[in-house]
Amino acid sequence: MGQTCVIVGAGVVGVSAALALQTELAGQGGKVILIDKSGVAAETSQGNAGAFAFTSVEPMAHPGIVKQVPGWLLDPLGPLSIPPSYAAKLTPWLLRFWRASWQDQYRASIAAQAAFMVHCKAATERQIKDVAGEAMILRQGALHLYDTAAAFRAAKPSWDLRDEFGVDYTVLKSPEEIAEIQPGLSAEFTHAGFTPGWMSTTDPKAWVDHLFAAFLQRGGIFRQEELLAVQPEDDGVLLTLTTAPVRADHVVIAAGAWSHLMAKPLGDHLPLETERGYNTTLPPGAFDLRTSLNFGKHGFVVSPIKGGVRVGGAVELGGLDLPPNYKRADHLLTKAARFMPGLDVCNGTQWMGYRPSFPDSLPVIGRAKGDRRILYACGHGHFGLTQSAGTAELVADLVIGRDPSMDLTSFRADRF
Ligand SMILES: Cc1cc2nc3c(=O)[nH]c(=O)nc-3n(C[C@H](O)[C@H](O)[C@H](O)COP(=O)(O)OP(=O)(O)OC[C@H]3O[C@@H](n4cnc5c(N)ncnc54)[C@H](O)[C@@H]3O)c2cc1C
Known part of the structure; x- marks a missing residue:
């Protein structure tokens, strides 16, 4: 049998x-x-950003993150938050996260993640073929946007990593160059990296x-x-x-x-912890989105989902039991409307999900x-x-x- x-x-x-x-x-x-x-x-x-992000290999815990965290935590609606009632419970995980940010573990995590991503990309192409799923896949790349040359320079280590692991990308150095790929963004975004290999699904x-x-x-x-x-x-x-x-x-x-x-x-x-994330899905017609947009400094992405637009991200280390705080989704949408003049923010649906995360x-x-x-x-x-x-x-x-x-x-x- x-x-x-x-x-x-x-x-x-x-x-x-x-x-x-x-x-x-x-x-x-x-x-x-x-x-x-x-x-x-x-x-x-069901509600994630729909990205096959094979080009992302950097772990959350990286050298220097411990210095950045206090600044993020000062803003209760910032890219990272820890609800005070959950902080004590989170301490053992945070200690492991801190250890994972040391150079030795950081490098080991990157090497493992990069090898795994190569395997995952090939496996995903096999799966798409196996289930005749191409109609549900978008191959439109992603823009990673920066508001100054200094911000782009500060992100250089993450682009160096892409070089190291053979990730294809183009650097764009003016709003005009960015607009050739995605028109309609605020001119405050002067620099971007475009990763053409970024894929997504039309609806996760x-x-x-x-x-x-x-x-x-x-x-x-x-x-x-x-x-x-x-x-x-x-x-x-x-x-x-x-x-x-x-x-x-x-x-x-x-x-x-x-x-x-x-x-x-x-x-x-x-x-295992939950990195809780939030988003709002806007109906078709909300914006003429031609690629995925990553506003890394602000901790959110904008993706083409169900013919409309999904604006989401943020990390809330808040466990499984606390009720969602949808002010986070509102906050991300307000920012997106600023960065994407013309975005129609009406009739959105809000959602929160639990990213299941280990410290490394x-x-x-x-x-x-x-x-x-x-x-x-x-x-x-x-x-x-x-x-x-x-x-x-x-x-x-x-x-x-x-x-x-x-x-x-x-x-x-x-x-x-
Ligand atoms: C805002 C946000 C954006 C994201 N964007 C992306 C993205 O663009 N690309 C990407 O790759 N990932 C993204 N992710 C992460 C991704 O969504 C998760 O990593 C993924 O969905 C986890 O899948 P899973 O199958 O492990 O867990 P889940 O989808 O949570 O499934 C686990 C299942 O286990 C079931 N279960 C639990 N306990 C029991 C039990 N006792 N008995 C029976 N069943 C049980 C639950 O009901 C649930 O259905 C995002 C996440 C968030 C929150």
């Missing part, structure tokens, strides 16, 4: 993994059961639904249920769900910002300490969509028992 694999979490990471595994196991008489308490792409994967929710449809069409099974417990036993791993339990040969925990709650009873203490900005892709049959695929932070197809291929390698196609040492659960 074929193997049964249960995937917990139907976000973009879980659905991609389920599709990759179902495609492989079906031919061997096996099956994949995908479980989610809320539905398909019902959480973070529709993209996951498309992958999910392929999973079902290939014989995959979906159950909308909450996972209550994972119990390794001699003849399989027993999963207690809200209704009938399931026994599996392999389990993949891909539950985004909730994954650490499942790992803890298994003896793995994953320092790398995900965990690997086996649980106590049981080889249980795998983690979680903590993709700002890049869950970008890295979903790449993660799915690696998870399939591990479940099937093949050597993974890249070295996973930097992604192990026990690295912390």
Whole structure:
């Protein structure tokens, strides 16, 4: 009889993994059961900025960030915030984040992330082809905008990194040059880097639904249920769900910002935090957006989504339980209207999501300490969509028992 694999979490990471595994196991008489308490792409994967940001390799924790943080925290609606009621709980994570910003760990994270991004780009192209998804992909590049020559010079280390890792880009040195790629921006943006390799999806929710449809069409099974417990036993791993339990040969925990709650009873203490992000989606006609826009200093991006425009970003280290503070989304939209005169800010829909983040900005892709049959695929932070197809291929390698196609040492659960 074929193997049964249960995937917990139907976000973009879980659905991609389920599709990759179902495609492989079906031919061997096996099956994949995908479980989610809320539905398909019902959480973070539905409302993100839709970017396949393969050109981004720098971790959040970088040398010098500790000096920048106090300035950011002074502005309660600035690019980074820590709600006071959550600060004490966050301290262990912040200490690890600080350590990850030291030169040695920073360089190690970049090297691992860069190698992973190369793998993810190739895996994503394979996935797009596999599911005939090209119609949902935009290949329009991205502008990274600066308001002075000094601001551009200050960002030089991040462009040097792109040089080091072979990322193609063009430097633009006047509002006129910028306007040739994206007209209608404020002339205060005098410098920009344009990365033509930046891709995005027309709608991240529709993209996951498309992958999910392929999973079902290939014989995959979906159950909308909450996972209550994972119990390794001699003849399989027993999963207690809200209704009938399931026994599996392999389990993949891909539950985004909730994954650490499942790992803890298994003896793995994953320092997973939520970098909460906010956005507003404006309907078609809001702006003639021809590429993605990154306003890095201000901590937000503007993306073409659902034929309209999504304005979003910010990092709020606030955990899973605090209510959203939509003043953050308002603040980003006000700034966008200033930088994009002519942006119609009417009839927007606001959203908040939980980026599942480890201190070194790398995900965990690997086996649980106590049981080889249980795998983690979680903590993709700002890049869950970008890295979903790449993660799915690696998870399939591990479940099937093949050597993974890249070295996973930097992604192990026990690295912390
Ligand atoms: C504002 C914002 C913008 C972003 N922009 C981008 C971008 O442009 N590009 C990019 O690559 N990434 C982006 N991200 C990050 C990206 O959205 C996430 O990394 C990604 O969605 C994480 O996917 P996931 O599948 O791991 O988690 P999720 O999508 O959160 O899925 C986890 C699932 O697990 C389920 N679950 C949890 N607990 C249980 C349980 N006990 N039982 C059953 N099910 C359970 C949940 O219901 C949920 O559906 C952005 C994030 C934010 C917030």
